[in-house]
Amino acid sequence: MRLRNKPWAKDMINENLDLISIQPEGMQGKWKSKFEKEQPLFLEVGSGKGRFITDLAKANPQNNYIAMEVQEGAIALLLKKQVEMRLPNLQLLLDNGSKLTELFGENEIDGLYLNFSDPWPKTRHEKRRLTYKAFLQQYKAIIKDDGYLRFKTDNQGLFEYSLISMNNFGMKFDEISLDLHNNEALNQNNIQTEYEEKFSKKGFRINYLKAHF
Template identity: 55%
Template sequence: MRLRNKPWAQKLVQEHPEAILNQPDPEKKIDWKSRFDDFSKPLAIEIGSGKGQFITTLAKNHPEMNFIGIELQTTAAGMILRTKLEEGIDNLQLMCADAANIAMFLPENSADIIYLNFSDPWPKTRHEKRRLTYKSFLREYQTVLKDDGHLEFKTDNQGLFEYSLVSMNNYGMKFDFLSLDLHHNKSEIAQNNVETEYEHKFAAKGNPIYCLHASFK
C-alpha cells in the first residue's frame, strides 16, 4: 500500500546516511561491519518493512541480534528511521532499495532470518515475477541466508499464501511451520508472534493470518 508523500521523511532520510542507505548502488559493496557495533551477531532482515512496527519491536526486544529493514518507499523508510532515532535502536540499520537486488547488497551466507510480512500480492498473472515469493526472489534469499537460515512469511491474502506454498515447494524448500490461522494457533511460534501494523488491522476485522516458515536445506 503506497503512503501519502511526507516531505519531512525524505529530508530525514537525507540527513542520516549513517542510519539508512538511500537507493544504494548495487555495484558498490556496502561495509556493513562499519554500520553495526558488532556485525558478528545473528542477523535478521525484513523485506518490505512498512511503517516499521514489526522490525523496531524485534530490534528493541533482541539486542543480541542485528536487524536490517528494507523498504522501497521513502516515506515509509522515513517513518521507521524516525522511530529508530527517537528510541535509540542501535542494532537496526535501514535501506531504501528494491529487494530484487538483495544479494548484491548483502554478503553471501550472512543472514539468519528473512521476514516477508504482508507483501503486495500482485494478483494479476502478468505481475507474477513481482511477487516476493517468485523463484527469482527465492534465489536471492538463498544466496543471502546462511545454510541453517530460514524464511518467515505472513499474509492475510489466501491467494498469495497458496501461490507461495507452490513456489517454495517447486524450488525445493522445506516447510518447518505452517498455519492457516496464526492468531488462533496454540504453538510457541504463534504465542511469540510480533504483529505488523497491517496484521493488527486485518486480524481485528476477523481475517485469518496465514504464516509459514521455510528453509532451503
C-alpha cells in the same frame, strides 16, 4: 499500499545517514560494520512503517536487523521512530528488494522476513510477487545454509501460491499455519505488524510459514 508523499522525508533521511543507507554500493559482505556489535544478522524485506522490525529488534538485542523498504514515505516514518529510539541493533535500507544479491554477500544473512507483501493478484504480475522463484533464488544466495525465511500474509491466494512456489523451488517447511493467531504454540512469540493487527481485528485469518533452503 503506497503512502502519500512526505515532503520532509528527504531532509530527514539526509540528516540521519548513520541510521539509514540509500542505495549503498560496495556493502556486500560488510553489513556487520554498520552495527556496534557483530551479531547474527536478519533482514526484513518490505518493512513499511516499521512496527514489526522495531519491536523485534527491541525484543532481541542479541541480533542485528536491517529494515528494507522501497517507499521513501514509509521508511521515513520508520526512520522517525529510530531517531527517537536509537536502537543499536537496527539499520534501515532504502532500496529495491529485486536486487538483493547486489546489496548483500553470499550467506551474509541469518534469516529473512516477508510480512504482508503486495499480493500482485493478476497473473501477468506474478514475477513481482516476493515469493516468485527469481526472488527465492536471491534469498537462497544471501541466507546462510542454516538460516530461514519467515512469511506472513492475510491473503489466502498469495499464501497458496507461495507454498507451491517454495515447494517447487525445493524449500523445506518447518512451520505452517492457516490461522496463526489461533495457534497457541506458534503465536506465543508472534510480533504483529500494523497491517496484521488491522486485518486480524476485522476477522481475517493470518497465514504463516517458516521454511529453509
